[in-house]
Amino acid sequence: MKRSQRQAQSGATAVEFALALLLFLTFLLGIVDFSRMLFTWSAAQEATRAGARYAVVCDDTLQQAQVLSKMQAMLPQISxxxxxWLPVGCTSATCEGVSVTITGLNYRWISPIAGLAARAPIPMPTFSTFLPREVMRQDPHSASICS
Incomplete structure (x- = not known):
């Protein structure tokens, strides 16, 4: 009798392990996804700062496409x-500074659990950086960023 009870419960351990593993992997994937989202957030902030620095240090006649390409080198999802240039219509002598803004950035989950709940991408906030005129073409390393 004892032998048949032991055999009947021998699969219970495997089932419990599978359930615990499923729960553990769900939490692990959630942590990885959340970490990726924080990384994307941080990279977007840094790309905005770098884009503003590129615009203010190199030349005030830069086109948005040139700044965008520099920013996409840091975060390819930026579109x-x-x-x-503030105030609008200023010249290099009268500009107060430059403002660079990222809009329309979305985050996509990789976790299948989170993906089932939210198939649509998650919109991220607008990221913006303003650099004043006082740093225009004042960077001794401007050749490295402008190339």
């Missing part, structure tokens, strides 16, 4: 930016 829409706005480069605004």
């Amino acid at each position: 829409t930016i706005n480069v605004a």
Whole structure:
């Protein structure tokens, strides 16, 4: 009798392990996804800063496409930016600074559990950086960023 009870319960350990593993992997994938989202957030902030620095240090006649390509080197998901010299219509002598803004950045989950709940991408906030005129063409390393 004892032998048949032991045989009947021998598969219970494997089932419990499978359930615990499923729970553990769900949490692990959630942590990885959340970490990726924080990395994307941080990279978007840094790309905005780098784009503003590139625009203010190199030349005030830069086109948005040139700034966008520099920013996409840091975060390829960036597709829409706005480069605004302030005040509008200023010249290099009268500009107060430059503002670079990222809009329309979305984050996609890789976790299948989170993916079932939210198939649509998660919109991230607008990232913006303003650099004042006082740093225009004042960087001694401007040749390295402008090339």
